[in-house]
Amino acid sequence: MAFDLYQTVTDKVIAQMETAGTNWTNPFNKSRNNLRPYNATTGKNYRGINTVLLNFTPFQSSAWASFKQWQAAGCSVRKGEKSSIVVFFSKIEKQDKQTGEKSSFAMLKYFNVFNADQVDGALADRCKGIDTAKPNEVETIERAETWARDTGANIEHLRAGRACYIPSLDKIQMPEKELFTATATSSATECYYSTLAHELVHWTKHPTRKNRKQSDGFGTHSYAFEELVAELGAAFCCAHLGISNEPRVDHAQYLNNWLQVLKNDRKAIFKAASLAREAAEYLCGTQVEAVDEAA
Numbered sequence: 547m548a549f550d551l552y553q554t555v556t557d558k559v560i561a562q563m564e565t566a567g568t569n570w571t572n573p574f575n576k577s578r579n580n581l582r583p584y585n586a587t588t589g590k591n592y593r594g595i596n597t598v599l600l601n602f603t604p605f606q607s608s609a610w611a612s613f614k615q616w617q618a619a620g621c622s623v624r625k626g627e628k629s630s631i632v633v634f635f636s637k638i639e640k641q642d643k644q645t646g647e648k649s650s651f652a653m654l655k656y657f658n659v660f661n662a663d664q665v666d667g668a669l670a671d672r673c674k675g676i677d678t679a680k681p682n683e684v685e686t687i688e689r690a691e692t693w694a695r696d697t698g699a700n701i702e703h704l705r706a707g708r709a710c711y712i713p714s715l716d717k718i719q720m721p722e723k724e725l726f727t728a729t730a731t732s733s734a735t736e737c738y739y740s741t742l743a744h745e746l747v748h749w750t751k752h753p754t755r756k757n758r759k760q761s762d763g764f765g766t767h768s769y770a771f772e773e774l775v776a777e778l779g780a781a782f783c784c785a786h787l788g789i790s791n792e793p794r795v796d797h798a799q800y801l802n803n804w805l806q807v808l809k810n811d812r813k814a815i816f817k818a819a820s821l822a823r824e825a826a827e828y829l830c831g832t833q834v835e836a837v838d839e840a841a
Contacts, residue, residue: 582597582608583596583597583600583601583608583609583610584608584609584610585609585610585611585615586609586610586611586615586616586619586662586669586670586673587611587615587616587618587619587669592610592632595633596632596633596634599630599631599632599633600630600632600659603630603661604708605661605662605663605664605708606663606674606708607661607662607663607670607673607674608673609661609662609670609673609674610630610632610659610660610661610662611659611660612657612658612659612660613629613658613660616660616665616667616669616670619667619669620667620668620669621665621666621667621668621669621670622665622666622667623660623664623665624664624665624666624704626715627660627664627665629658629659629660630658630659630660630661631656631657631658631659632656632657632658632659633654633655633656634654634655634656634657635653635654635655636653636655637650638650638653662674663704663708681724682723682724683724683726683727683728683733683734683735684723684724684726684734684735684737684738685733685735686723687735687739687787687789689787689788690739690742690787690789693783693787693829693830694742694746697746697749697829699718699746699749700715700716700717700718701717701718701720701742702717702718702719702720703719703720703721703722703723704719704720704721704722708721709721709741709742709744709745710745711745711748711749713751713752716749716752718742718745718746718748718749719745720741720742720745723738726738726741732790735789736784736789736790739784739787739789740780740781740784740789740790741780743779743780743783743784743829744776744777744779744780745776746779746783746829747775747776747779747780747783747822747825747826747829748772748776750779750824750825750828750829751772751775751825755828756821756824756825756828758772758775758821758825771814771817771818774814774815774818774822775818775821775822775825776822776825778815778818778819778822779821779822779823779825779826779829781822782822782823782826783826783829783830786826786830
């Protein structure tokens with residue numbers, strides 16, 4: 547029987563899932579440096595409903611400011627970033643024209659703010675807690691860099707702790723390499739390239755590529771299934787590129803988390819493996835010779 551890399555990786559991942567559990571460690575820094583939202587330029591905390599509004603966002607920094615405030619601080623909001631709303635009450639006075647009697651009432655107003663993760667500049671970097679003196683633990687692997695570049699994907703590196711594929715923009719956002727750190731089971735290098743491969747597999751679901759169904763919101767069945775596809779696909783791609791000789795334990799632990807959302811549907815892993823194989827083959831299709839040489 548011919549050797550099947552995809553099936554071999556799938557079998558090893560499933561074997562690890564039986565023992566690794568769900569204690570998955572995120573490979574890049576995502577801790578908030580201040581749990582309560584605050585204004586980056588004044589240092590004052592937001593209060594009341596604004597705390598709720600700003601905490602229910604995907605950003606990791608707790609620092610916010612308006613476009614003009616960031617600009618005045620020498621920072622720039624990145625093109626295409628969407629603002630969040632902060633509300634406040636403004637006291638309005640009114641005078642009766644007939645009696646001359648004055649009265650006042652509160653009017654609800656709002657203004658737009660941007661998180662430090664959406665901004666470039668020295669102040670924004672400090673708000674993100676980025677340690678510029680921290681050594682970069684990620685070793686650049688040229689064959690993996692070429693592989694990612696040759697896919698043609700729009701990959702943007704940010705000095706912010708998030709990695710994601712944005713379908714509406716058909717763009718991948720990745721944290722800078724220096725934000726990745728080693729886990730108990732993987733080097734920072736493995737974590738970086740595995741995360742990049744994970745997002746590239748998500749990228750293949752676009753209608754112009756493999757046209758997988760767009761997933762619904764976080765925590766839903768379809769979202770969980772797409773995460774299975776992306777993480778298995780990442781394991782396949784790392785095996786092709788020789789990033790890691792064995793599937794990372796982190797892969798298995800992460801997959802187990804999503805299988806719980808799918809109510810431990812063991813068949814889901816095999817359905818996802820089939821789609822992950824298609825995605826990995828698509829990504830590797832333009833650099834077959836280079837991958838074969840590396841393997």
